[in-house]
Amino acid sequence: MNNWGYADHNGPNVWHELFPLANGERQSPIDIITTAAIHDPSLPPFNVDYDPSSAKVIMNSGHTFSIEFDDGEDKSVVRGGPLHGSYRLRQLHFHWGPCDDYGAEHKVDGRDYPGELHIVHWNSEKYSSFVDAAQKPDGLAVLGIFLKIGEHNVNLEKITNALDDINFKGKQSSFTNFDPSCLLPVCKDFWTYPGSLTVPPLLESVMWIVLKDPIAVSSRQLSRFRRVFSTTETDETESCYMAKNYRPVQPLKGRNVRASF
Numbered sequence: 001m002n003n004w005g006y007a008d009h010n011g012p013n014v015w016h017e018l019f020p021l022a023n024g025e026r027q028s029p030i031d032i033i034t035t036a037a038i039h040d041p042s043l044p045p046f047n048v049d050y051d052p053s054s055a056k057v058i059m060n061s062g063h064t065f066s067i068e069f070d071d072g073e074d075k076s077v078v079r080g081g082p083l084h085g086s087y088r089l090r091q092l093h094f095h096w097g098p099c100d101d102y103g104a105e106h107k108v109d110g111r112d113y114p115g116e117l118h119i120v121h122w123n124s125e126k127y128s129s130f131v132d133a134a135q136k137p138d139g140l141a142v143l144g145i146f147l148k149i150g151e152h153n154v155n156l157e158k159i160t161n162a163l164d165d166i167n168f169k170g171k172q173s174s175f176t177n178f179d180p181s182c183l184l185p186v187c188k189d190f191w192t193y194p195g196s197l198t199v200p201p202l203l204e205s206v207m208w209i210v211l212k213d214p215i216a217v218s219s220r221q222l223s224r225f226r227r228v229f230s231t232t233e234t235d236e237t238e239s240c241y242m243a244k245n246y247r248p249v250q251p252l253k254g255r256n257v258r259a260s261f
């Protein structure tokens with residue numbers, strides 16, 4: 001089943017058939033129970049230092065759409081928080097649902113958000129590439145930012161305007177001069193815990209930094225995400241919209257979630 005997806009026949013409930021890590025000890029996403037989170041006063045703030053010229057392309061993988069960054073040198077990095085050393089920016093992508101009531105991957109006290117932004121970085125101090133780092137327990141760092149329905153988000157416009165160029169699976173288009181820090185909330189309070197990729201191969205190599213505050217996007221902007229196709233332009237089967245691409249929450253299995261606030 002290398003054509004994994006989010007439908008009943010190839011979705012999260014059957015990923016374990018080809019990706020045994022699906023039932024692993026440090027899987028993501030999780031439901032963050034705020035009263036169980038441990039305030040860690042020794043946690044420093046995290047710091048992002050992004051160069052807008054690192055942005056290269058926007059692409060449709062069939063599972064989400066992503067902005068890919070030049071990760072050939074330490075031009076855009078995240079440091080601090082729970083991290084030791086600097087982690088290099090690789091890509092950002094989104095997860096959403098079929099309606100505005102749910103679609104994020106992490107939950108907070110059982111609460112659903114309608115979407116979630118993931119900004120993916122890898123440990124370039126210790127490892128030689130993203131794929132190498134993705135196999136290591138301290139290889140990746142992902143910033144998770146919740147989306148809530150509210151005001152039109154001007155910073156998201158550049159991304160949603162580019163979706164027409166990548167409407168089908170496999171399409172990519174030039175996308176540069178973009179600094180992802182414009183998509184971060186003002187307050188940088190976060191929860192952090194050791195977890196995994198939320199997509200196959202579900203590798204257990206992610207230090208998660210989930211921001212407490214959501215960013216607002218308009219219902220119209222989020223509905224544009226759902227009109228991206230998960231199929232190619234020439235797919236013999238009928239075209240299929242990317243209506244949802246979130247993984248349900250996974251067992252905590254004894255892990256501690258720390259709070260920076």
Ligand SMILES: NS(=O)(=O)c1cccc(NC(=O)NCCNCc2ccc(Br)cc2O)c1
Pocket residue numbers: 061118119120130131132134135140142196197198199200201206
């Ligand atoms: N949702 S997430 O936890 O933030 C998260 C964290 C890191 C990466 C991704 N997605 C991708 O890298 N997608 C493009 C490559 N396809 C998946 C893939 C990944 C790693 C390796 Br090695 C091989 C491989 O085929 C998502």
Ligand SMILES: [Zn+2]
Pocket residue numbers: 093094095118198
């Ligand atoms: Zn993701």
